[in-house]
Amino acid sequence: MAPTRNNASKTTSKKTASKKTTNIRVNKKIAKAPLPPIDLNKLFPPWGSEEAKNQTANKEATDITVAIYHDINAYCELERLAGENVYGCLETFSNLRTFTEGFMEREITGYMSCMQSFEAEHGEFQSVTPNSRFLQFVTALGWKMFAICSHTESFRRGIKEADDRAWGCLLQKIHENFLSIELYSHNRTLKWRDILWIYQNYPIPGLPDMKLEIETYMNWKVDHPHHTVITLDGKLKEPSYNGQLQKHINESIYDPKKWSGQKQDPTLRHKANGTPTNVGRQCVRCGSPVSCACRLETRAGELIELREYSGTGTGVRALTRFRRGDILDIFMGELLPDIVENVYPLTQNDDKNNTTTTTTTTTVNSLCTICPHQFGNWTRFISHSCRPATQFMTRTIGNRVVCTVEVIRDILPFEEITVGYGDRYWTALDYDCLCGHCDGSGSE
Known part of the structure; x- marks a missing residue:
């Protein structure tokens, strides 16, 4: 695989040279960004100091903001299941909606009663009331955002329980992520009105x-959440490749017509008649040596967003914490027999190699090429970094061999999710790495 972007220049910088040396890699390297000195007092401020209090408040506000995304997603998913008459969901959703309506009613009526009491006593309006956080939020961020956040248990508790310092941090974080939260609820059809x-x-x-x-x-x-990118200037756009929308899919596509009529998907462990194909190893989930019904159960794609980053283009932003060892998702696309372009596809190896999948164009026991040009999922937008947060791994899951994206270090909320494309990717192509952690060679 190569940079999954609208074009390669968004993630890498094509080197400039004369026509005689166009295919020769330029030896001059970009100066490696020096590591800033570590300030331990900043990382671990003295207990009880203002810095420590601010750090605690910021963490609490971050936790509440992260939970707002999670609660919105859960609320909308529960509403969908209730609409499909899934057992138990209708009653649960009805209770959640009642809590939300009751919260809004209490905030508005509480504000009005305090205001009327003050007017009766003093003959004038006083904006400072016992529930002034409601006034503060609506005045600063509007009714729409208050209604959206009111659907989340995390916010309903935060407005009541957070101390003033944490509340101030929370207002700031919601303001910073205003468009993100608005779009998140919009794409999940939250009926905030x-x-x-x-x-x-x-x-x-x-x-x-x-x-x-x-x-x-x-x-x-x-539309599907992964059909929208938040740009650097706070606008929205669709992810596209060669002028066409990059559509989301839930399974990789195998078209026999592109394989000269070969009917068997090369990543499958068994043929339709049950005959083993000698592909893959034991299922990573259940350990079965033969095909099984296991699937990768992950909801990571529901808690990320596509966002434009300076210098690298469309990338993936985490909306929650991911822990080391988490399998985020499967890299998907069209399964093709040959490399279609040097700067896009990822080679799917057989799991029997048990090696890390890298962005190379040729490899031993290659099964196919996963091409996400037009069809794929959010993993195709993960940018390269020489200090990546994830890596590609070849795994056997259920009835097929797949390429997974797995976390190799903890990922913080609102951090960009990155992956290493592999050393051979950069040596094979005439591009500079722009991750900022190397000298342009694509390796630290």
């Missing part, structure tokens, strides 16, 4: 016009 309808015709003094926000719709179609 439902808890505001009954209040829209009742002006609330001291707060923005609710009706205006209710009647304003996001100028972006509801």
